[in-house]
Each structure stands twice: as structure tokens, then as C-alpha cells.
Amino acid sequence: MDIGSILLQEHAFSEIMMGNTAIVRAMIEAGVEVVTSYPGSPTPEIAEAAAAVLKHQKLFYFEYSTNEKVASEVAFGASLNGRLSVVFFKSVGLNVASDSVVQFSLLEPAGGLVIILGDDPGANSSQNEQDNRHFARMTSIPVFEPSDPQQAYEMFLKAAEISVENRMPVILRMTTHVCHAKARISFAKTPVVKTDREPVFRPGFGECIPLTSAVAPMKKRAIQKLEKVREEAEVSPFNFLTEGGASRGIITCGLPSLSLADLISELPSPPDVLVLGMIWPLPTELICDFCDRHDEVMIVEELDDFLEKEVKAAAFDRNLKLKIIGKSEPDDFIGELNQQNLRRFINSKWPDMGLKDESAPSLPVADLPPRPAQMCPGCGHRSAFYAIKKALKEDDITVADIGCHTLGYMQPYNIGTVLLSMGHSNGTGAGLSLFNDTRRVLTLLGDSTFFHAGLPGIINAVRNNHNITLVIMENGTTAMTGHQDHAGSRQPSESGKRQISIRAVLEGLSVESIAEVDTYNQAQLTKAVSAALDFIGFSVVIAKHPCMLKLTRDNRRRGVTSGRKAGIDDEKCRNIMDCIGGFACPSFTVDSAGGKVSVNTELCIGDGSCLQVCPVSAIELEKEAQDEN
Ligand SMILES: Cc1ncc(C[n+]2csc(CCOP(=O)(O)OP(=O)(O)O)c2C)c(N)n1
Numbered sequence: 362m363d364i365g366s367i368l369l370q371e372h373a374f375s376e377i378m379m380g381n382t383a384i385v386r387a388m389i390e391a392g393v394e395v396v397t398s399y400p401g402s403p404t405p406e407i408a409e410a411a412a413a414v415l416k417h418q419k420l421f422y423f424e425y426s427t428n429e430k431v432a433s434e435v436a437f438g439a440s441l442n443g444r445l446s447v448v449f450f451k452s453v454g455l456n457v458a459s460d461s462v463v464q465f466s467l468l469e470p471a472g473g474l475v476i477i478l479g480d481d482p483g484a485n486s487s488q489n490e491q492d493n494r495h496f497a498r499m500t501s502i503p504v505f506e507p508s509d510p511q512q513a514y515e516m517f518l519k520a521a522e523i524s525v526e527n528r529m530p531v532i533l534r535m536t537t538h539v540c541h542a543k544a545r546i547s548f549a550k551t552p553v554v555k556t557d558r559e560p561v562f563r564p565g566f567g568e569c570i571p572l573t574s575a576v577a578p579m580k581k582r583a584i585q586k587l588e589k590v591r592e593e594a595e596v597s598p599f600n601f602l603t604e605g606g607a608s609r610g611i612i613t614c615g616l617p618s619l620s621l622a623d624l625i626s627e628l629p630s631p632p633d634v635l636v637l638g639m640i641w642p643l644p645t646e647l648i649c650d651f652c653d654r655h656d657e658v659m660i661v662e663e664l665d666d667f668l669e670k671e672v673k674a675a676a677f678d679r680n681l682k683l684k685i686i687g688k689s690e691p692d693d694f695i696g697e698l699n700q701q702n703l704r705r706f707i708n709s710k711w712p713d714m715g716l717k718d719e720s721a722p723s724l725p726v727a728d729l730p731p732r733p734a735q736m737c738p739g740c741g742h743r744s745a746f747y748a749i750k751k752a753l754k755e756d757d758i759t760v761a762d763i764g765c766h767t768l769g770y771m772q773p774y775n776i777g778t779v780l781l782s783m784g785h786s787n788g789t790g791a792g793l794s795l796f797n798d799t800r801r802v803l804t805l806l807g808d809s810t811f812f813h814a815g816l817p818g819i820i821n822a823v824r825n826n827h828n829i830t831l832v833i834m835e836n837g838t839t840a841m842t843g844h845q846d847h848a849g850s851r852q853p854s855e856s857g858k859r860q861i862s863i864r865a866v867l868e869g870l871s872v873e874s875i876a877e878v879d880t881y882n883q884a885q886l887t888k889a890v891s892a893a894l895d896f897i898g899f900s901v902v903i904a905k906h907p908c909m910l911k912l913t914r915d916n917r918r919r920g921v922t923s924g925r926k927a928g929i930d931d932e933k934c935r936n937i938m939d940c941i942g943g944f945a946c947p948s949f950t951v952d953s954a955g956g957k958v959s960v961n962t963e964l965c966i967g968d969g970s971c972l973q974v975c976p977v978s979a980i981e982l983e984k985e986a987q988d989e990n
């Protein structure tokens with residue numbers, strides 16, 4: 362059975378699956394009607410599971426929106442109209458969405474709205490480790506935090522219930538390894554949910570306009586709703602105790618609660634533990650009762666001291682006499698609290714607890730050389746960087762942006778020297794170009810990012826005639842996060858979606874210098890970038906080539922292979938090594954014995970983009986041996 366059919370089963374069942382996938386079953390059970398997202402790890406598998414379901418049954422509407430703010434607004438709008446809605450995105454996505462999300466609890470999303478956040482302790486695939494629990498306080502939105510996939514499923518259902526009941530948004534805060542962990546999950550049977558709700562959006566005058574004096578009563582209502590949810594949190598089974606009368610206690614939440622359970626299971630007299638699954642609003646009575654029964658309480662939480670500060674404040678308010686132990690060293694605020702890190706943390710605070718000081722990882726790790734991230738064989742971005750480098754002068758400034766092309770900052774290209782966020786490059790680049798007549802500025806931007814957050818920086822550059830050259834790395838997809846579609850990607854006509862031309866947008870914005878070159882045409886791209894860099898004002902080069910990973914996968918699925926691989930003509934090869942040192946396609950290797958270049962045909966996709974690189978034309982495309990039979 363495919364995953365779509367598994368998720369759609371009407372009877373109760375149990376199955377091993379990922380936290381992200383389990384959430385989609387919960388969406389089905391809850392009767393979700395609208396789902397939106399902007400891609401970003403660790404959440405894209407939610408979309409994959411949703412797509413698998415939609416192949417069988419159009420149970421809900423799904424879209425990848427232009428960015429997280431738009432995605433949140435679409436879901437919110439649908440909820441205002443009575444549709445139970447879900448929006449999901451990665452941690453930093455909330456920064457983009459927050460300008461609207463901070464208003465959500467002031468209004469009444471009648472259909473219910475669950476915001477799923479993929480936070481990323483350890484920055485496994487993000488540019489920072491931001492702890493989005495802080496947004497809970499700022500937005501007056503309740504937050505659930507599961508510690509495993511079963512809880513992710515159960516908490517989604519509870520979050521949806523609270524949201525519908527109270528007409529308020531609710532956050533399900535996932536973290537990377539809860540999203541991606543696989544576990545056997547017990548699912549309930551699909552209830553009969555009435556989804557053909559009437560459109561309900563008929564607000565009274567000003568009812569949905571949070572402005573000036575209207576804000577105060579709206580805020581009061583939001584705080585009152587939050588207090589109601591807090592009362593529920595006091596008795597929620599998601600906040601639970603393991604108590605044996607110890608004088609020491611630990612308050613924890615999320616994934617660290619599992620590391621903790623494993624660690625303390627080795628102790629003859631373990632501390633008592635309070636696990637919090639509802640982390641906003643906090644069950645302060647439950648917490649204070651727990652504190653009151655212990656002489657010392659340690660707070661075990663990943664990233665910031667969010668719980669710690671709250672617990673200390675609550676204990677202070679009640680004049681409780683106990684020692685509350687939390688974070689003190691910079692390392693305490695960094696990374697995932699896996700068993701190893703948690704052992705270090707607890708031992709540094711309670712050395713007498715009896716946890717063995719096992720600093721070595723429990724699994725043997727082979728002594729492998731480091732493998733830096735790299736672009737795939739045939740990647741059009743590689744050809745682009747190779748060509749752009751030839752157009753650059755030593756002192757030119759290059760500004761990276763977020764996407765696969767960020768890897769251009771690495772050797773041997775070294776293109777892109779500063780990175781902030783999606784779409785920052787033209788703002789930051791403009792700043793770097795000010796009071797700077799001597800160093801030219803080149804900025805980079807992916808095509809998904811162009812639409813996501815790139816446009817305001819571009820409009821600003823056009824408006825103010827900033828002297829920068831933008832290279833748009835157009836590969837037709839959101840490659841880095843797993844090939845999601847975006848406003849500029851080609852869509853089958855039956856999808857009803859329209860493709861927006863980047864060039865037409867730039868022309869519409871009256872950009873004066875626009876060139877468009879296939880990145881495999883390296884000489885032409887070098888020429889175009891040189892000319893653009895010499896242009897005084899804002900110039901754009903669209904460096905296009907389809908994402909070759911996606912193309913080869915799509916072709917393979919259709920049974921199409923080129924049957925060609927690159928090969929080296931040993932007679933011609935002079936060991937110049939530009940294919941390795943300058944172009945750096947991972948398909949090329951130098952054999953350790955003779956120092957000769959050869960091609961790893963397992964990696965080579967036969968794209969031929971490397972042929973132009975060799976000054977003595979020693980690289981050739983050869984037909985694969987098996988094709989000749
Ligand atoms: C605000 C925000 N949302 C999502 C992401 C996740 N993310 C990283 S790269 C990327 C897509 C980049 O796609 P594109 O601009 O087309 O470049 P490509 O990877 O295709 O080269 C996304 C969505 C992020 N880093 N920040």
C-alpha cells in the first residue's frame with residue numbers, strides 16, 4: 362500500500378512512520394480543509410504525505426505559497442471563513458510570517474488554525490537555531506511541543522480541537538528529530554467530520570480591523586482565551602509526572618525528555634520528572650506544586666532558557682523556597698540535547714547524581730575524512746560559478762543568498778562572502794555598494810527566493826539605482842529543500858497554476874540591463890556577467906539551467922537515460938586539472954597511483970557541461986559500455 366492509502370484508512374491501525382507523515386493522518390482525522398506551506402527543512406515531508414493523500418482523494422486544498430507570510434495569510438483567511446486550516450514551515454519562516462501572525466490572536470479564526478513550526482536545534486539545515494517558543498508570549502498563541510511522532514499526531518488533534526473551540530490559532534512546535542523520527546504510531550479510526558461548512562465570514566463593522574482603540578479589547582479577549590487554555594493545561598495528560606518522592610526534580614519538555622528518560626533509567630534513585638507537552642500557556646499551578654515538593658529543580662530544555670525563566674518567575678511569585686537550576690554556560694544554550702549533551706549538562710550541575718561520565722558516543726564512528734556539502738554532478742550552478750569567476754576581478758565583492766547556490770562560497774569558486782536570510786542579497790549588496798567606487802558588487806539569488814523575498818530588494822535597487830549586478834540562478838525549482846514548485850516553475854496545464862516569467866517581472870520593474878544565458882554556455886555567461894558588472898546602475902543576468910538532479914530523476918522515472926558518460930582521453934590529458942581545481946565536479950577523481958584524472962561513472966550524469974572546461978579538450982562524452990550491446 363502506498364503512503365496515501367495507508368493514511369486514508371478508515372479503521373484504527375498502527376504503522377511505523379515519520380512524525381511529519383503522522384501529522385497528515387491527524388489532519389485527515391481532524392477534518393482539515395486548507396493546507397499551505399513554504400518549503401523548508403524539517404517540514405517538507407508533511408507536504409509529501411499530503412500530496413500522497415491528494416492523489417487518492419481531494420480531501421483538502423493544498424498550496425505552496427510564495428512565502429511563509431502569504432502561506433499563513435491564506436490559511437488564516439480560510440479559517441476566518443470557517444475552514445479548519447493548517448500552515449507549516451521551518452523555524453526562520455516565522456520571521457517572514459510574523460508580521461501577520463502577531464495579529465492572528467487578536468481576531469477570531471472561526472474555522473480553527475494550526476501553525477506547525479519546524480524548529481531546528483543544532484541548525485541541522487538552517488542559518489540559525491532560533492527558539493520560536495519566544496513567539497508564544499509575543500503572539501498570545503498556545504504552543505504544544507511533542508517529544509515523539511505518536512505525540513505529534515495526538516497533539517495535532519488536540520491543537521485543532523482547542524483552536525476550533527476557542528477560535529484562536531494554536532502552534533504545534535516540532536523540532537528536527539521529532540519531524541524525522543520514525544516510530545510505530547497507533548491511529549484512531551477516521552471520525553465522520555463534516556467538512557462542507559458554510560462560508561461564515563460576515564464580520565460586523567470593524568470586527569476584524571485591529572487598529573488603535575480596537576486593539577485593547579481584542580488583546581483582552583486573546584488573554585482571556587489564553588487563561589482558559591492554561592486551566593486546561595493544568596490537567597492535560599500531555600503534562601505528566603513521574604514521581605517517587607525524590608528531593609530533586611527535573612522539569613523538561615520535547616525531545617530532551619526522551620534523552621532524560623534514558624539517562625536516568627540507569628540511576629538507582631532517579632530524580633522526579635515533570636514533562637510538559639503544553640509549553641504555552643504554562644500550567645503554573647502544576648509547576649509550582651512540583652517545585653514545592655522538591656528542594657532542587659533542574660530545568661532541562663533545548664536552546665534558550667525559556668522554561669527556566671518562567672518557572673523561576675512563577676516560584677518567585679509564590680515565594681517558594683527551592684533552588685532552581687538552569688543554564689549558565691554558553692554551551693548550555695547551543696545544539697540538541699541528545700544523551701551525550703544532556704549527560705554533560707546534568708553532570709556539570711549535579712556531579713553527585715551518579716550519571717556515568719561517558720563522553721564518548723555510544724556508537725562506533727569510523728574515522729572518515731570530512732565530506733563538505735557540494736553541488737551535484739551536472740549542476741547548472743557549478744557552470745555558472747565557473748563562468749562568473751572568470752568575469753570577476755580580484756577585489757570585486759560577491760554577496761551570497763540562500764539556496765543550493767550558497768555552496769558557491771566554498772572552494773574553488775569562493776563566490777559569496779556574506780549571507781543573512783532568503784532574499785537579503787540585494788539589500789546587503791546595495792549597502793556594500795555605497796561610498797564604494799572601486800569595488801564592484803555582484804549579488805546572487807535563486808528563482809524561488811526571487812519570488813519569496815527577493816523582489817523588495819530588487820525594487821529598492823531599481824528605485825535607487827544602486828550600482829550592483831544581480832545574477833539570478835534560475836533552475837526552475839526550489840532545489841535545496843527538495844524540488845518544490847514556485848511561481849516561476851513550469852506547471853502542467855491541468856494544475857490550473859500559471860507560470861510567472863522572471864524576465865517579464867524584471868521588465869515590468871523597468872530594469873534597464875537584463876541578459877539571459879544558459880549556464881552551460883559558459884563563455885557567453887562570462888561575457889554577459891562582465892558586461893553587467895561594467896554597467897553603471899542595477900543590472901541583472903538570468904543564469905538559467907534546469908536543476909539536473911530533478912531532470913535526471915524525472916527522466917529516469919520516464920525510462921529516459923542519455924546513455925553517455927564523460928571520459929578522459931589519456932593521450933590528450935596534460936594533467937592541467939582545471940576539471941578538478943577550477944570546475945570541481947565530484948565525478949572527477951585523481952587516481953592516487955598515477956596522478957591521472959579519471960571519471961567516476963557512478964556519479965557522472967553525462968551532461969557534458971565539463972567539456973568546455975578542459976583547455977586541451979581531453980574530456981569527451983562516451984557512450985556507456987552496456988548501451989553498445
Ligand atoms: C525564511 C526561509 N524559508 C525557507 C527556507 C528554506 N530554504 C533554504 S534554501 C531554499 C530555497 C531556495 O530555492 P531557490 O531560491 O530556488 O534556490 P535553489 O536551491 O533552487 O538553488 C529554501 C526554501 C529558509 N532558509 N528561510
